[in-house]
Amino acid sequence: MRILLVGAGGVGGAFAAIAARRDFFEAIVVGDHDVAKAERAAAVDARFSAVQVDASDAGSVAALCAEHRITHVMNAVDPVFNMSIFDGALAAGADYLDMAMSLSRPHPEAPYERTGVKLGDEQFAVADDWAAAGRLALVGIGVEPGLSDVFARYAADHLFSEIDELGTRDGANLVVTDNDGNEVFAPSFSMWTTIEECLNPPVVWQDGAWHTTAPFSEPEVFDFPEGIGPVECVNVEHEEVLLMPRWIDCRRATFKYGLGEEFITILKVLHTLGLDRTEKVRVKGVEVSPRDVVAAVLPDPATVGPRMRGKTCAGLWVTGTGKDGQARSTYLYHVVDNEWTMAEYGHQCVVWQTAVNPVVALELLATGVWTGVGVLGPEAFDAVPFLDLLAEHGAPWGQREMASSTLG
Amino acid sequence: MRILLVGAGGVGGAFAAIAARRDFFEAIVVGDHDVAKAERAAAVDARFSAVQVDASDAGSVAALCAEHRITHVMNAVDPVFNMSIFDGALAAGADYLDMAMSLSRPHPEAPYERTGVKLGDEQFAVADDWAAAGRLALVGIGVEPGLSDVFARYAADHLFSEIDELGTRDGANLVVTDNDGNEVFAPSFSMWTTIEECLNPPVVWQDGAWHTTAPFSEPEVFDFPEGIGPVECVNVEHEEVLLMPRWIDCRRATFKYGLGEEFITILKVLHTLGLDRTEKVRVKGVEVSPRDVVAAVLPDPATVGPRMRGKTCAGLWVTGTGKDGQARSTYLYHVVDNEWTMAEYGHQCVVWQTAVNPVVALELLATGVWTGVGVLGPEAFDAVPFLDLLAEHGAPWGQREMASSTLG
Numbered sequence: 001m002r003i004l005l006v007g008a009g010g011v012g013g014a015f016a017a018i019a020a021r022r023d024f025f026e027a028i029v030v031g032d033h034d035v036a037k038a039e040r041a042a043a044v045d046a047r048f049s050a051v052q053v054d055a056s057d058a059g060s061v062a063a064l065c066a067e068h069r070i071t072h073v074m075n076a077v078d079p080v081f082n083m084s085i086f087d088g089a090l091a092a093g094a095d096y097l098d099m100a101m102s103l104s105r106p107h108p109e110a111p112y113e114r115t116g117v118k119l120g121d122e123q124f125a126v127a128d129d130w131a132a133a134g135r136l137a138l139v140g141i142g143v144e145p146g147l148s149d150v151f152a153r154y155a156a157d158h159l160f161s162e163i164d165e166l167g168t169r170d171g172a173n174l175v176v177t178d179n180d181g182n183e184v185f186a187p188s189f190s191m192w193t194t195i196e197e198c199l200n201p202p203v204v205w206q207d208g209a210w211h212t213t214a215p216f217s218e219p220e221v222f223d224f225p226e227g228i229g230p231v232e233c234v235n236v237e238h239e240e241v242l243l244m245p246r247w248i249d250c251r252r253a254t255f256k257y258g259l260g261e262e263f264i265t266i267l268k269v270l271h272t273l274g275l276d277r278t279e280k281v282r283v284k285g286v287e288v289s290p291r292d293v294v295a296a297v298l299p300d301p302a303t304v305g306p307r308m309r310g311k312t313c314a315g316l317w318v319t320g321t322g323k324d325g326q327a328r329s330t331y332l333y334h335v336v337d338n339e340w341t342m343a344e345y346g347h348q349c350v351v352w353q354t355a356v357n358p359v360v361a362l363e364l365l366a367t368g369v370w371t372g373v374g375v376l377g378p379e380a381f382d383a384v385p386f387l388d389l390l391a392e393h394g395a396p397w398g399q400r401e402m403a404s405s406t407l408g
Numbered sequence: 409m410r411i412l413l414v415g416a417g418g419v420g421g422a423f424a425a426i427a428a429r430r431d432f433f434e435a436i437v438v439g440d441h442d443v444a445k446a447e448r449a450a451a452v453d454a455r456f457s458a459v460q461v462d463a464s465d466a467g468s469v470a471a472l473c474a475e476h477r478i479t480h481v482m483n484a485v486d487p488v489f490n491m492s493i494f495d496g497a498l499a500a501g502a503d504y505l506d507m508a509m510s511l512s513r514p515h516p517e518a519p520y521e522r523t524g525v526k527l528g529d530e531q532f533a534v535a536d537d538w539a540a541a542g543r544l545a546l547v548g549i550g551v552e553p554g555l556s557d558v559f560a561r562y563a564a565d566h567l568f569s570e571i572d573e574l575g576t577r578d579g580a581n582l583v584v585t586d587n588d589g590n591e592v593f594a595p596s597f598s599m600w601t602t603i604e605e606c607l608n609p610p611v612v613w614q615d616g617a618w619h620t621t622a623p624f625s626e627p628e629v630f631d632f633p634e635g636i637g638p639v640e641c642v643n644v645e646h647e648e649v650l651l652m653p654r655w656i657d658c659r660r661a662t663f664k665y666g667l668g669e670e671f672i673t674i675l676k677v678l679h680t681l682g683l684d685r686t687e688k689v690r691v692k693g694v695e696v697s698p699r700d701v702v703a704a705v706l707p708d709p710a711t712v713g714p715r716m717r718g719k720t721c722a723g724l725w726v727t728g729t730g731k732d733g734q735a736r737s738t739y740l741y742h743v744v745d746n747e748w749t750m751a752e753y754g755h756q757c758v759v760w761q762t763a764v765n766p767v768v769a770l771e772l773l774a775t776g777v778w779t780g781v782g783v784l785g786p787e788a789f790d791a792v793p794f795l796d797l798l799a800e801h802g803a804p805w806g807q808r809e810m811a812s813s814t815l816g
Contacts, residue, residue: 056705103629173816185680223497265677266677269676269677270675272593273702273705273706274700274705274706275683275702279791281699281705282704283697283701283704284696284697284700284704286694286695287694288691288692288694288696288701289692290701292691293683293691293696293701294681294683296690296691296692297681297682297689297698298681298682303427352435
């Protein structure tokens with residue numbers, strides 16, 4: 001296996017550090033528009049090399065694949081570049097993996113009721129081309145989407161005879177402090193992407209169809225495990241809701257993000273003021289995108305690791321009927337402590353938790369445990385070998401039976 | 409009287425429109441860095457002309473004064489330019505008026521307890537120079553500071569024998585709608601200045617000394633007159649607190665601004681994110697000040713008038729002992745309806761209410777009713793002729809006796 005890793009940012013850097021400890025691949029070529037960044041990520045191991053890449057140009061991606069005899073393209077950049085990397089991989093005859101799917105566009109008339117172009121629609125539209133070429137595009141194989149989707153397959157195969165709701169729930173108790181030890185506001189993930197996710201109309205799968213709601217809808221306090229505790233969660237547009245129902249029978253699929261009250265207020269204010277907008281505005285002789293300015297004034301998520309403490313939890317709350325015919329409510333989850341990822345890998349927990357999953361998936365593909373062609377989500381594959389191999393990386397998953405048999 | 413009006417923005421434009429109806433002056437030269445803007449403001453009357461001016465350069469201001477035989481410089485730009493205009497006027501031998509005083513700088517060690525450089529300190533520091541030259545700098549003669557200070561003098565002369573607190577209270581029920589009639593967030597005053605005022609440490613005069621507090625301190629719901637109703641008010645740094653105790657005996661002086669809960673939340677979020685910062689940040693190859701970006705994404709306060717409705721109220725809540733020896737609590741106020749200012753003057757109510765006061769003051773100086781030399785606040789002059797002349801402009805002041813004799 002020869003991998004082209006596109007993107008040497010927070011997640012790409014963590015991917016390189018995690019993959020360097022495994023022997024399933026022959027070479028990883030790290031590509032970034034900033035070649036110095038690619039070189040830093042590639043410094044982990046002699047099997048790594050660094051190149052410059054234009055992620056917005058499918059031809060540039062395909063040419064790199066040919067030049068380096070790439071078998072798998074690993075996309076670790078902002079999803080705005082998804083389609084060019086995805087198209088470039090197919091053109092070059094390589095398999096493809098990403099951690100977020102092609103972008104959505106709201107319904108022009110009823111954005112908060114009906115779906116427009118959904119997450120992943122552009123990728124699924126060419127699934128037949130991938131299948132005909134005998135190539136695999138494994139989409140959404142980070143932690144969420146990714147591990148959450150693996151949990152869904154595990155629940156369907158081993159825990160439930162009938163599923164009512166597949167409810168992804170994400171929460172954390174991470175705190176970032178400044179040099180004086182005071183708490184500061186510093187998102188642990190790309191602020192640009194967080195705004196995109198949280199202000200787009202959330203999508204819900206219900207009784208055989210997708211619909212959308214207003215941002216921040218259906219708030220719910222979810223009690224996260226391993227000391228994280230209760231966090232206010234709201235509906236957010238996310239890939240799981242589009243992926244899970246394609247392979248797993250369920251009455252309802254949701255994604256709720258534990259933003260917490262402060263973050264919800266911040267996002268609402270940014271939207272009220274128009275600071276979430278991506279179109280450039282003219283400011284004293286220069287042109288900038290307000291959303292880029294918001295991202296620029298905040299600490300870089302890739303650098304906050306050493307000043308962060310706490311844990312992050314990704315998981316799936318499944319309700320329905322267990323294999324024994326009784327009502328069942330189970331939370332399958334993966335908690336990572338920032339102290340551990342920093343000590344063990346030198347990467348903060350949120351990017352580490354995202355990056356470990358495609359490393360596991362690539363190893364399963366390299367060893368032939370997972371096989372497939374076309375455009376497939378993680379739930380199209382057997383969950384057990386994935387969960388077993390994940391545990392080898394030092395951060396095992398967990399399972400909690402819930403008192404209530406219905407979602408809140 | 410020959411006036412140089414520096415600044416043809418919202419307040420400058422309204423000043424020109426109001427002054428054009430009076431005959432106390434011979435000429436008004438409107439200066440702006442954007443000469444087209446100056447020309448638009450000067451189009452109201454044949455006594456007006458337009459010039460280009462660099463408000464940051466005292467020499468440029470002084471040269472214009474000499475060229476146009478200016479007797480009074482009317483400063484209507486952001487207070488960041490105060491000192492150059494103030495110095496330029498004195499150098500040219502002209503009198504000077506402004507509506508906001510020279511800027512403050514927080515105390516370096518205890519910003520929320522002790523004052524550093526206070527509002528107006530730089531101007532009062534050279535008061536002797538103005539007095540020696542026989543020239544007058546009338547500082548803070550907008551609506552707040554300005555009319556509020558006139559109210560303080562009126563209360564001391566005619567209503568109270570002893571004053572406990574001079575509490576300026578500002579509130580409004582203004583709403584701005586977009587073209588579809590939906591309410592939008594659109595400050596009626598410069599967002600840059602509002603951030604400056606609201607995030608600086610508020611200053612309070614208490615028992616013979618000034619001290620500061622944390623932003624948004626001592627929240628209080630004040631019931632504003634003429635249908636505006638209750639609005640949440642908080643301490644804000646403002647000139648009245650620095651001006652009133654210099655001329656009027658009082659135990660305490662405060663300024664509370666009726667920001668309302670939404671605006672307070674917005675300002676807190678901007679501060680949390682660092683979007684209130686004025687130092688430039690690098691954003692994808694260009695450099696911008698985050699606060700300038702915030703101001704740029706919002707509607708221009710000078711243009712929201714036609715889409716705004718409601719009233720704004722400026723006033724002074726005075727408590728103490730009345731002339732009759734009884735406890736007294738009186739709110740002296742000035743309410744302006746946006747519908748009226750738009751119909752009558754074509755300017756929105758907040759800028760109109762700010763601009764009418766220096767027009768009144770200049771007329772009192774032109775007619776010799778007000779005289780003085782040095783650096784003086786509005787409370788250094790007799791309030792009665794001011795309040796009488798203000799009423800001639802169509803928006804009279806009001807007085808409300810309050811049920812409670814103590815401030816909340």
